[in-house]
Each structure stands twice: as C-alpha cells, then as structure tokens.
Amino acid sequence: MALHSMRKTRGYWSFIRALHKGPEAAPAPQKDAVRRVFSGIQPTGIPHLGNYLGAIESWVSLQDEPGSVLYSIVDLHSITVPQDPAVLRQSVLDMTAALLACSINPEKSILFQQSQVAEHTQLSWILTCMVRLPRLQHLHQWKAKTARQKHDGTAGLLTYPVLQAADILLYKSTHVPVGEDQVQHMELVQDLARGFNKKYGEFFPEPKSILKAVHLAFPTHHKTKAVSLRTVGS
Numbered sequence: 559m560a561l562h563s564m565r566k567t568r569g570y571w572s573f574i575r576a577l578h579k580g581p582e583a584a585p586a587p588q589k590d591a592v593r594r595v596f597s598g599i600q601p602t603g604i605p606h607l608g609n610y611l612g613a614i615e616s617w618v619s620l621q622d623e624p625g626s627v628l629y630s631i632v633d634l635h636s637i638t639v640p641q642d643p644a645v646l647r648q649s650v651l652d653m654t655a656a657l658l659a660c661s662i663n664p665e666k667s668i669l670f671q672q673s674q675v676a677e678h679t680q681l682s683w684i685l686t687c688m689v690r691l692p693r694l695q696h697l698h699q700w701k702a703k704t705a706r707q708k709h710d711g712t713a714g715l716l717t718y719p720v721l722q723a724a725d726i727l728l729y730k731s732t733h734v735p736v737g738e739d740q741v742q743h744m745e746l747v748q749d750l751a752r753g754f755n756k757k758y759g760e761f762f763p764e765p766k767s768i769l770k771a772v773h774l775a776f777p778t779h780h781k782t783k784a785v786s787l788r789t790v791g792s
Contacts, residue, residue: 592625592626592732593623593624593625593626593732593733594625594626594627594628594729594730594731594732594733595620595623595625595626595627595628595731595732595733595734595735595768596627596628596629596630596725596726596729596731596733596734596765597613597617597628597629597630597734597735598629598630598631598632598635598672598722598725599613599614599629599630599631599632599653599657600631600632600633600635600636601631601632601633601636601646601649601650601652601653602636602649602653613735613737614657614660614662616735616768617629617657617662617667617735618660618661618662620667620735620768621662621663621666621667622666625732626667626668627666627667627668628667628668628670628729628731629657629662629667629668629669629670630669630670630671630672630725631650631653631654631657631669631670631671631672632672632725633646633649633650633671633672633673634672634673634678634679634721635672635718635721635722636649637714638712638714638715638718639715650671654669657669672725675728677728678721678724678725678728679721679724681724681727681728682717682720682721682723682724685720685723685724685727685750685754686717686720688750688753688754688757689720689746689750693746694716694717694719694720695716697719697742697743697746698742699719699739699742699743700715700716700719719743719746720746720750722743722747723743723746723747723750726747726765727747727750727751727754727762727765730762730763731763731765732763732765732766733765733766733767733768734747734765734766734767734768735767735768736767736768736769737769738769740767741767741769744765744767747765748764748765751763751764751765752764
C-alpha cells in the first residue's frame, strides 16, 4: 500500500514544480494569495501517540480547510545524523503507510518524498548563500543539539533550518503548522523571504505560522492532551 502511494505521488511532482516555475507563477501580494499550507515530517518509523497529537492530527484537520495542502516526508533532514540507507528507505515507506492510516488523504492533500524533488536542495543552496553564519549559530536548537554531542556537530545540522526554509518557500506556502520550538526557525524563513524579495523582486509570500498550542492536564487516574491551532500574525 505504501509503495503504491509513493508511486502515485509521482503524478503530483509536475504540479509541484509548476508552482514556482515561470514568470506566470509570480505571486500576488500575500494578502491576496491563495492559502497554501506546507508541513514536513521525518521518516522516523511508525509514529507514536505524541507524533499524532503533536502534528498528524492537525494535518488531518487542515485538509478540510480552503486552499491547497502539501505534506512532505523530509528524508533529507533525517540524514543530519548517520542513517543506514536500507533502513531509511524502509522508514519512508513505513511513514507513508502510517500517514495514510491516520487519514492523510491523497484526494485532499499532496503527500510526497522530499528527496525526489531536486529543487529543495537547489533553493536551499541559494538561501544558504544569503544567511550569515552567526544567525544559524544563535538558533537555540543548534546550541541544544551540539551541547549533547561529543563534537561540534555537522554542517548539515547547522544549515538544516535553511533547507527547512527552502521546503516552505519552494511552494510559495502561505501557512506552516509549527510547534513553539520551531517559532525561531519560522522567523528565519520569513527573514529569508523578505531578503530574497528585496534583492530580486516580489516572489515569495511571507509565510505565517499556525502555532500548535499544546495544553496538558493530569487528572487523578489518567492524563489528557488537547491541541489547538492559531495563526500567528494573521
């Protein structure tokens, strides 16, 4: 089932690339832009309850809202740490099957594998050349992850927020569901969109965060968890 779904996404790739090619694709001002949601998930095997409540549940809900929705299995992000190629390939298939089982519907949204679209890394390189090294070094996740490692961390770990920005801007996304730990990265995405537009002309909408506010409650005999969504800056 998962392999069939991955093959089916190939039919979407021409549409995906067409979203940002050619002068006719230049966006209107963001206030007039069609709503387009983008989000990605790493292929870390079978999702657990935290994945579902933290991300996938909101993905399912966003499919029923106006506009287009694109969801990506971001396998390029996962190789910031060592991976067994065979295990990673299987993990992509497992994640695809799990998302479909959780009601991600290819008739309502586009589900695809990040590494199958070369423009992700091409745009990432262009954006990497626009961002200063200290900006990336000051991101709190870089500091936290390198503090847990014996060495200073890889260049991929340092620059993956730029690849994340390319993932979002490539499709001229207008909204991105994020957790509170990703707000700083979304600020980088917005700054890169503004910087690119200032240098080369209006091209990318400045995406807004759909912040997932997570509220935990612990009654006497069991715990519950609710996730609410709100758009930042709307």
